Amino acid sequence: MAIEVNGKSLEVDEEGYLANLNDWEPEVANVMAKADGTELTDSHWEVINFLREYYEEYQIAPAVRVLTKAIGKKLGKDKGNSKYLYELFPYGPAKQACKYAGLPKPTGCV
C-alpha cells in the first residue's frame, strides 16, 4: 500500500503507518488526516511535534498513559488528560497521532 504526498508515493503498512520513518514530512500528516476526515489544527500539531521529539529522544512511540503524562508535564494539565487528547484524536491519541507523526504503532497500546 502507498499514499500520495506532494507527488511522491510513500509506502505504508496495512494499518496506514509509514513504512519508512525518514519518508515523513509535515504534509504526510495532512494527507493522513484528510483521509480520516480531520482537519489538523495547531492543537493537533502540538501533539504530533511532541511525539516526533519523544521518538527522537527515546526511539519508541509512547504508550497512551505515558504520552498523556508527558504532555501534561510539557504543555500543561489542561492538555495532559485523556479527554482532551481523545477529542483531538478520536481513534486513540497514541495510535492516531503516532500515525500522523510517521512513527510506528506504540508497543502494547490503544
Added chain:
Amino acid sequence: MSEPWEDEPEGPVRKFMYVNRRAPYGTIYALESLEVVLIAAAFEQDVSLVFMDDGVYQIKKGQNTDAIGVKNFSPTYRALEGYDVEKLYVERESLESRGMTTDDLVVPVQLVDKDQLAELMEEQEVILSF
C-alpha cells in the same frame, strides 16, 4: 458503557522481574525483553529489571550500531522512568568484572550483590529470564 478516556477498572498487579543476561546485539533477546517490559509497564504492573552477566552491556553508554546495521535501542531504557519503571538492578560483580562502573550506564541503577539479588527474586511473582 464508559467513554474511551475514562480509566478502565484496575486489574490485579503482579510483581514481574525481567532478568537480562545477554549482550544487546547478535540475538533478539535484549530487544524482546525491553518490548515486553514496556508492555507490562503499559498495563501498570509492578516491574523490575535486572542486568547481569553480558546483560550489563545493554545499558552501556555510547553504543554505536552503524557498522552492524541494526537500531541502537539503548536510548529507550531512558524512557522507562516515564513508564514508572524505576527498579533497575545491576549485579555488582558482572559490572565490575567488565571494567565498568555505574557512570558508564545510560540510566540510574541500584547495584546489588548476588545475595541481595536472591532476596529480590524471592519477592517476585513472575521472573522472566532473557
